[in-house]
Amino acid sequence: MRDEALSPGEGVTLQDTIKAHRSRLHNISLFMHNLNEFIARAAN
Secondary structure: OOOOOOOHHHHHHHHHHHHHHHHHHHOHHHHHHHHHHHHHHHHO
16 A cells, blocks of 8 residues: 555545644644543553
């Protein structure tokens, strides 16, 4: 998979996913919520 080119549809999906993750990372409140949830799940 690493050496294969993405299809146009996969490229669009990947760009949309990246855009969504970037917008979430810019929101510090949501980032901290997700970080706290991850830590709590790892502790249990």
